[in-house]
Amino acid sequence: MTETDIVQQCQQGDIAAFAALYDVYHQPMLRVARDILHNKQDAEDAVHITFVKLFHSIRHFRFQSKFKCYLFRILSRACYDILKKTKKQRTENIDHISQHIEQHTDLKIQLEEAIKNLPERMRLCFVLFAVEDFKLTEIAEITEMTLGGVKSTLYQARVRLRHYMEI
Amino acid sequence: MSCNGFEKFSLDEWTEAEFAKHIETCESCRIAMEQDRKLLDLARSRKTNITAPFLWPRIETDLQQQRTAILKSDNYHRWFFRIAAILVLAIGISMLWFKGQNKQQSPLLTESTLKKVEQLEKDYENAINELEALVTPQLSQLNQELMLLYRDRLETIDAQIEQCKEALAMNPANAHIRSYLLAALRDKKATLREIIALTTT
Structure with missing residues (x-):
């Protein structure tokens, strides 16, 4: 069964088809949500909200864009909504971040801390590109940015991360 | 970093061949590229599975409830429209009937x-x-x-x-x-x- 078939079944309200979509996408969705929200419980809530929103909106999906992009656009909006509610936006200054990151010797943890301190949109672009291997055009579709904007944002994110981590 | 060669390459202003030729002579851009590779490798290592055993049951329960609510609402709307249609039809027919009655009665004397x-x-x-x-x-x-x-x-x-x-x-x-x-x-x-x-x- 192709993804199009599954999506069409979802449009009929078939919960089993939603389960099939969940099987395919829940891991990348959880990872992206975790990197945006820095909290596993919030990430699970974001995925939960995304599936509920998808349940209501999928009948309007016309296959004019990739389903994956449509799904991650809903996810990114759900994450931003949670961020707004929990006010977990970045408030620390760069010097403080650098000190905080240097405390960790493990590079993975350093990267996690560094990602946490990127601006929201930069964080989303970087995670989609570097962790989940999304194409630049797909990221542009999810973030509703131009291709040039995505390239520039990604470049800025990589410069900042290299600076924070002093790789 | 004084040279912006890596930036030009990242923003697709330079092709891969142009950048490869550039880093033969530019040490800062070569280091930037190596650091970037390290960063991306490290980022890819974050692609691990996250366990969330209770997430789908939560979502499934919610979706079932939503579907039941939608079906109920659809049924309600369906009945509402049926009743409304019957009422409109009844009013229309009775208006026509009264009109007809009046037309027939008008030339007749009591x-x-x-x-x-x-x-x-x-x-x-x-x-x-x-x-x-x-x-x-x-x-x-x-x-x-x-x-x-x-x-x-x-x-x-x-x-x-x-x-x-x-x-x-x-x-x-x-x-x-x-x-x-x-x-x-x-x-x-x-x-x-x-x-x-x-x-x-």
């Missing part, structure tokens, strides 16, 4: 009105007949031509009156025929007055 009209008509006709009885002998006083003209006219009016009466015998409540009868009687009265006027001068 029983009490009919009695009054018949009585008035009778009185009016009796009065005209009395007038006719007075006028008929005076007709001979007119010249031959006028006498024949008025006699002919009165006969035509009488024929009209008879026709109306015959029609009313079959349909006494028809107000249209009554109005024709009244017009014919008025015409007869006017003709008789004309004859009186001519014979008295």
Whole structure:
């Protein structure tokens, strides 16, 4: 069964088809949500909200864009909504971040801390590109940015991360 | 980093070949590229599975509830529209029926009105007949031509009156025929007055 078939079944309200979509996408969705929200419980809530929103909106999906992009656009909006509610936006200054990151010797943890301190949109672009291997055009579709904007944002994110981590 | 070669490459201003040629001579861009590779490798290592065993059951329960709510709401809307459609249809049909009833009733006189009209008509006709009885002998006083003209006219009016009466015998409540009868009687009265006027001068 192709993804199009599954999506069409979802449009009929078939919960089993939603389960099939969940099987395919829940891991990348959880990872992206975790990197945006820095909290596993919030990430699970974001995925939960995304599936509920998808349940209501999928009948309007016309296959004019990739389903994956449509799904991650809903996810990114759900994450931003949670961020707004929990006010977990970045408030620390760069010097403080650098000190905080240097405390960790493990590079993975350093990267996690560094990602946490990127601006929201930069964080989303970087995670989609570097962790989940999304194409630049797909990221542009999810973030509703131009291709040039995505390239520039990604470049800025990589410069900042290299600076924070002093790789 | 003083050189912006890596930035140009990252923003697709330079091709891979151009950048490869550039890093042969530019140490800072070569280091930047190596750091970037390290960063991306490290980022890819974050692609590990996250365990969330209770997430799908939570979502599934929620989706089932949403679906039940939608079905209920659809059913409610379906019944609401059915009832609304039946009401609109019923109101429309009854309006048409009343309109039809009114149309049928409008040219008909009610029983009490009919009695009054018949009585008035009778009185009016009796009065005209009395007038006719007075006028008929005076007709001979007119010249031959006028006498024949008025006699002919009165006969035509009488024929009209008879026709109306015959029609009313079959349909006494028809107000249209009554109005024709009244017009014919008025015409007869006017003709008789004309004859009186001519014979008295």
